[in-house]
């Protein structure tokens with residue numbers, strides 16, 4: 654499966670979390686765009702399909718995403 658995420662359309666994934674929580678295979682993860690520094694809270698998080706090889710193509714993520722930011726082929 655090929656999973657694409659429009660990170661600009663997504664906005665703040667930690668505010669939404671629907672794809673993270675709804676994916677039965679827990680394919681998605683998040684990481685901050687900027688550099689991480691000790692003692693400084695990370696900001697500007699983006700969604701990434703960390704475990705795309707586990708995707709079954711169920712399309713739960715696509716149907717729950719309120720911003721049409723995910724495509725799965």
Ligand code: SF4
Nearest residue numbers: 676708709711712714
């Ligand atoms: S299609 Fe299903 S298994 Fe694949 S990433 Fe989306 S929710 Fe997860």
Ligand code: SF4
Nearest residue numbers: 663666669671672718
């Ligand atoms: S469901 Fe859509 S808007 Fe929500 S975090 Fe995932 S990609 Fe972003």
